[in-house]
Amino acid sequence: MPYPLVLALTLLVEVPCYVAAVTVAAPAPVRPRRTALAAVMVNCVTHPPLWWFLRQAHGAAYWPAFAVAETAVCAVEGLLLGRLLRLRGQLPYAASVAANCASVIAGLVVLG
Secondary structure, three states: OOHHHHHHHHHHHHHHHHHHHHHHHOOOOOOHHHHHHHHHHHHHHHHHHHHHHHHHOOHHHHHHHHHHHHHHHHHHHHHHHHHHHOOOOOHHHHHHHHHHHHHHHHHHHHHO
């Protein structure tokens, strides 16, 4: 699948996850539009290097590389989301894990 479509699928899945998690669980109100924009931004930072990195992994090395890469993506997206939305604590990291898990599942279903 071409990269632009993969990125579009990721955003289609992850942005609503981020919006739902942050707008429901944030201690202070955060606008959904602001959260959506932040979600797009963090994905635009992490998705291209993730895609490039995973394209380099082959055979038995793929799944360990995938696990390490997705863990790093969750950490970076959580950190960036927290900074962009001024969130503290575990919420941005939990939202990142939830959004990325949903995206991985969607990718496995759509891409096989």
